[in-house]
Amino acid sequence: MAKLPKPGQPVRGSRSGAPIMALFDLLGRRWAMGVLWTLSEGGAMTFRELQDRCETISPSVLNQRLGELKQAGFVTRSARGYVPTPLGERIYRHLVPLGDAARDWSDILDQSDPV
């Protein structure tokens, strides 16, 4: 099992553990950003609900990602289910403009390379 990336300690991709590299290690795991995104968009939700919204995630990976996100302090568990922490919300807010860029990307691909 891969250990949790922590800024300041060697992570996959950086011996120095530059914070951004630690974050990339964490968020660059399959589904990590998708989970944070879904959770931030949808508000508090249960494990199963999250699983449904993520369409194709397997429970083992969801559980693992949730554990990592919890340990990293991006997600926590409230009475009504999993929710992003303020720190998690902040990361999410930086992810939002990526959604806009993604839409433009989609438009560009449509123009240059219609299916």
Added chain:
Amino acid sequence: MAKLPKPGQPVRGSRSGAPIMALFDLLGRRWAMGVLWTLSEGGAMTFRELQDRCETISPSVLNQRLGELKQAGFVTRSARGYVPTPLGERIYRHLVPLGDAARDWSDILDQSDPV
């Protein structure tokens, strides 16, 4: 070999291919964000130089990520080496504030959980 995620087509994580999910699929592969980041920070550079800066990346993975980023239109190859495209630059600019958040994250961890 995993196929290139394209918005509008089913990707890992979304049957509908919502642009953001296609982007998450692409960027959520090991080293994808790190490569884009390194390239944007350092300007045009050769394969080997990129490999050096990424410290621990293997050439096979670097080559694969570069191919994906090229196909996605985020990176291209100029006379002086690999460079991000305008679209790639744009993604990068949205990644920058994540670096700030990562530093704060690092500070928080230092306070709450000193090694």
Added chain:
DNA sequence: TAGCGCGCTATGAAATCCGTAGCAACGATT
């Protein structure tokens, strides 16, 4: 006590990633 939904774990196969070695092409040097 039977049925339900819940959070999650177990398992085994498939995909991905890794480090290392090394090849072919090129230009500069001897």
Added chain:
DNA sequence: AATCGTTGCTACGGATTTCATAGCGCGCTA
């Protein structure tokens, strides 16, 4: 012309990660 160094990558085998599916133990309700 033979050698050298650099570059962009590919081959390979093993380690890790992700996957789909099945199902367990719990608490609640009827």
